[in-house]
Amino acid sequence: MLLREVEYAKPASVAEALELLAANDGARALAGGQTLVNVMKARAASPDGLVDLNGLEELKGIELDAGGTLTIGAMTTYTELVRSVEAKARPILGEVCATIADVQVRNRGTIGGNVCSNDPTNHLPPLMVAIGASMTVAGADGEREVPADEFFLGVYMTAVGPGELLTRIAIPAGKADGFAAVTLGADGTCIANAAASVDAGGFRVALGCVDAVPVVVTAGAPEQVAEAVRAAGIDAPSDVHASSEYRAHLAEVLAVRAARQAAERS
Amino acid sequence: MESLSPTRSISVTVNGTTYEREVEARKLLIHFIRDDLDLTGSHVGCDTGNCGACSVIVDGTLLKSCMLLAVQADGASVETVEGLSADGELTPLQQSFSDHHALQCGYCTPGMLMSATALLRENPSPSEDEVKKALQGNICRCTGYWNIVEAVTAVGE
Numbered sequence: 140m141l142l143r144e145v146e147y148a149k150p151a152s153v154a155e156a157l158e159l160l161a162a163n164d165g166a167r168a169l170a171g172g173q174t175l176v177n178v179m180k181a182r183a184a185s186p187d188g189l190v191d192l193n194g195l196e197e198l199k200g201i202e203l204d205a206g207g208t209l210t211i212g213a214m215t216t217y218t219e220l221v222r223s224v225e226a227k228a229r230p231i232l233g234e235v236c237a238t239i240a241d242v243q244v245r246n247r248g249t250i251g252g253n254v255c256s257n258d259p260t261n262h263l264p265p266l267m268v269a270i271g272a273s274m275t276v277a278g279a280d281g282e283r284e285v286p287a288d289e290f291f292l293g294v295y296m297t298a299v300g301p302g303e304l305l306t307r308i309a310i311p312a313g314k315a316d317g318f319a320a321v322t323l324g325a326d327g328t329c330i331a332n333a334a335a336s337v338d339a340g341g342f343r344v345a346l347g348c349v350d351a352v353p354v355v356v357t358a359g360a361p362e363q364v365a366e367a368v369r370a371a372g373i374d375a376p377s378d379v380h381a382s383s384e385y386r387a388h389l390a391e392v393l394a395v396r397a398a399r400q401a402a403e404r405s
Numbered sequence: 406m407e408s409l410s411p412t413r414s415i416s417v418t419v420n421g422t423t424y425e426r427e428v429e430a431r432k433l434l435i436h437f438i439r440d441d442l443d444l445t446g447s448h449v450g451c452d453t454g455n456c457g458a459c460s461v462i463v464d465g466t467l468l469k470s471c472m473l474l475a476v477q478a479d480g481a482s483v484e485t486v487e488g489l490s491a492d493g494e495l496t497p498l499q500q501s502f503s504d505h506h507a508l509q510c511g512y513c514t515p516g517m518l519m520s521a522t523a524l525l526r527e528n529p530s531p532s533e534d535e536v537k538k539a540l541q542g543n544i545c546r547c548t549g550y551w552n553i554v555e556a557v558t559a560v561g562e
Contacts (some may be wrong), residue, residue: 140452140472141432142432142433143431144411144429145411146409146411146429146430146472147408147409147410147413147476148407148408149476149477149479151407155406155407159409160527161406171413172472172473172474172477173454176433176454176471176473177454177472179453188409191476191477193477201406239544241543242467242523242539242541243457243469243539243542244454244472246466246467246468247466247468314555325541326541339441
């Protein structure tokens with residue numbers, strides 16, 4: 140497919156990328172391109188310019204500090220997360236990334252692209268919310284920290300504003316996490332998904348695919364999760380894959396599965 | 406300072422030969438390979454990133470060339486299906502595809518070969534399950550998966 144005419148630049152630094160984005164209203168950041176290039180084919184997005192973030196080493200890499208906090212560069216690929224020794228500090232990350240699409244997509248798609256596209260069927264937005272990730276957003280005025288809870292604003296919309304970039308994601312220590320999904324095909328698009336994490340404060344479950352942004356419910360025990368999901372009053376979207384009622388039912392089932400998995404690891 | 410531009414001069418090495426071309430930024434890598442370089446072994450199946458018929462290896466990494474812009478391959482080394490038997494000899498994988506009749510219409514075969522080549526480089530003796538997982542991004546519309554999985558698995562035995 141021939142894309143609409145588009146301009147392209149490949150900056151050599153984050154500072155240069157930010158300047159290019161700030162100076163060109165119609166330009167968008169190009170991460171792995173495993174979503175953006177396809178929506179450009181379909182003309183669902185038609186940016187005037189692409190600022191290619193590939194090659195920016197400062198946006199890559201996974202670091203584990205002494206306190207157990209993982210810092211993941213936004214341009215880190217799913218494959219890098221699956222293979223990373225450091226990322227095993229929070230095992231759910233690699234486990235979920237290993238179920239996204241296929242080898243080719245995992246080799247190119249990035250954690251930053253996944254969360255910034257904020258397609259409600261993506262795997263990582265609910266996971267980031269459940270495990271308490273914190274996003275670093277850079278702009279002309281410097282950097283700011285945005286908790287995952289406040290990062291996802293709407294369908295395809297995040298706290299990353301015009302002229303800004305997500306640069307890295309910090310994930311606190313922990314291992315008592317779970318994830319469950321019903322997908323189209325083995326590792327396909329999610330019809331519904333749920334991520335869970337448990338700590339001394341109880342279970343925190345984030346539901347994907349049921350609203351524009353992940354829906355968070357909390358409970359004291361896995362047995363209370365189903366009731367918590369029902370109490371959330373989910374009004375799920377209806378599509379060719381699932382009616383609203385069925386999707387809400389899946390959300391409840393998957394929330395319990397994710398919470399049980401988290402409980403087994405606590 | 407880098408600036409946005411609708412075209413770009415790129416230098417891409419494909420199967421050992423370096424090509425220098427001026428390309429439009431909107432051109433996908435698969436079209437550069439097929440239309441500009443006339444290497445028509447890599448196929449366009451779905452053009453939506455699902456089927457894997459356009460799979461190539463870029464700097465050692467298996468990718469779908471319909472989800473990469475040609476300008477993004479500037480400076481890269483690309484391997485396509487034509488490069489597998491550049492010296493005229495079939496690779497063990499290609500021979501195994503022939504021996505196991507691992508193709509029906511053949512349209513998906515170039516992508517299957519590139520995905521299986523990438524797998525065998527990392528894991529020379531994959532299990533049947535590992536082969537299936539590695540070929541997840543490649544669709545055979547004839548549904549001839551049985552012989553394809555057998556052919557790839559047999560190379561490692």
